[in-house]
Amino acid sequence: xxxxxxxxxxxxxxxxxxxxxxxxxxxxxxxxxxxxxxxxxxxxxxxxxxxxxxxxxxxxxxxxxxxxxxxxxxxxxxxxxxxxxxxxxxxxxxxxxxxxxxxxxxxxxxxxxxxxxxxxxxxxxxxxxxxxxxxxxxxxxxxxxxxxxxxxxxxxxxxxx
Numbered sequence: 001x002x003x004x005x006x007x008x009x010x011x012x013x014x015x016x017x018x019x020x021x022x023x024x025x026x027x028x029x030x031x032x033x034x035x036x037x038x039x040x041x042x043x044x045x046x047x048x049x050x051x052x053x054x055x056x057x058x059x060x061x062x063x064x065x066x067x068x069x070x071x072x073x074x075x076x077x078x079x080x081x082x083x084x085x086x087x088x089x090x091x092x093x094x095x096x097x098x099x100x101x102x103x104x105x106x107x108x109x110x111x112x113x114x115x116x117x118x119x120x121x122x123x124x125x126x127x128x129x130x131x132x133x134x135x136x137x138x139x140x141x142x143x144x145x146x147x148x149x150x151x152x153x154x155x156x157x158x159x160x161x
Contacts, residue, residue, distance in 0.1 A: 008027075012060035012093040013044050019099065023127065025049040040077040045091070046084070052134045053086025056101075060093045067092065067116040074107065074114045082146060090116055092124065100124035103133070 013029050020027040023104050026049065027118040030042035045056040057077055069090070081088040081104070088104035102124045131137040 003040045008060045009058065012091075013058045015093065016045055016056065016058055016099065018090050020045070020047045020054075020126065023049075023131070025054075040079045043077050043080055043088070046086075049134070049136055052136055053081075053084045054130070054134055055084060055086050055088045056091040057088075058091045058093070062095065064094055064097075064121055065117055066118055067121070068110070068113045069116070071109070071111075071113050074104070078104065078109070089125075089130070092116070092121060099127055101127070101130045 017027050017029050025047040027045065027047040029045050043055040044058040045055045047056070055077060057073065059068065059069075061067065067090070077088050090102040090104065090107070092100040092102065094100070100121055102116055102120055106120050106123075107116055108120075109115075125133060128137065131140055
């Protein structure tokens with residue numbers, strides 16, 4: 001990996017750590033992140049809040065494009081996540097956009113790597129949606145009864161919302 005890409009990756013990891021910390025997570029960047037340690041099973045960032053564990057592989061790109069991740073890297077992340085009892089995500093930073101979080105289940109195998117396509121990135125989770133997925137935040141839909149859905153939608157439509 002060229003030096004510029006590596007430093008951009010480190011910056012993105014540190015930025016994600018700061019964001020998660022600010023949102024109430026206990027968070028750390030793994031010491032072996034980005035190193036050539038082959039036997040280590042460390043993800044880039046691990047975050048814990050209220051007993052919920054989130055594991056992140058961080059990718060920084062200059063524009064929205066398909067991302068390929070080495071198969072061994074993904075397998076190590078899955079193993080770490082399984083041992084931690086958490087959820088795994090690819091955290092993607094694209095300048096001018098908010099962070100995007102893609103659940104590891106959305107990765108597509110390609111043989112020696114996994115692919116995160118542009119369409120999957122476009123459908124990725126925001127930080128708020130990530131908190132909902134981790135069970136740390138509720139949405140208002142919990143308070144709307146199924147038969148009320150059409151009434152609520154009609155009211156919002158009538159109000160132009």
